[in-house]
Amino acid sequence: MAGVEEIRAGISLATQKAQESMAAIQQAILTLEEGQQALAAATQGSGQEESQQAQGLLSEAIQTLSGVQGTINASTQAAEGYASRL
Template sequence: MASIEEVRAGIALANDKASESLGALQQAHSSLEQAQGALLRVTEGSAQSDVSEANGLLAQAVSSIGEVQQAVQAAIQASEGVANRL
């Protein structure tokens, strides 16, 4: 069985990796927002249903990344709470 210090170190490592992922998620969020904006600009006035679908899917992807970011942040906070109680 792992010692308390080993558990704390493992939690710290997990939180470091999770924090790294937040940067990547933010970059993806920003890139998708830019893609959505570009698509909206170049397809303005189009009546094709595929355009609307593509814009909706990009909006959904942006929203989903935001939800993932919140979940990762909550997981980091929860695991920090565990480490603090050890």
């Protein structure tokens, strides 16, 4: 079994990577929001079902990514809690 310092170092690396992924997800959310705004502007006043469906799907994607961020954050907190008890 790895020593305490090796475990802490591994957890530190894992949490760093998790933070990097959260930043990438945040950028993806911002990009999706920009796309959603562009779609809304382009289809303003359109009663087409596909337009509304596309807007809804983009909203769903944004919500899903936000949920993923929450899950990653919870994982990071759990790992850091474990490391603090070593």
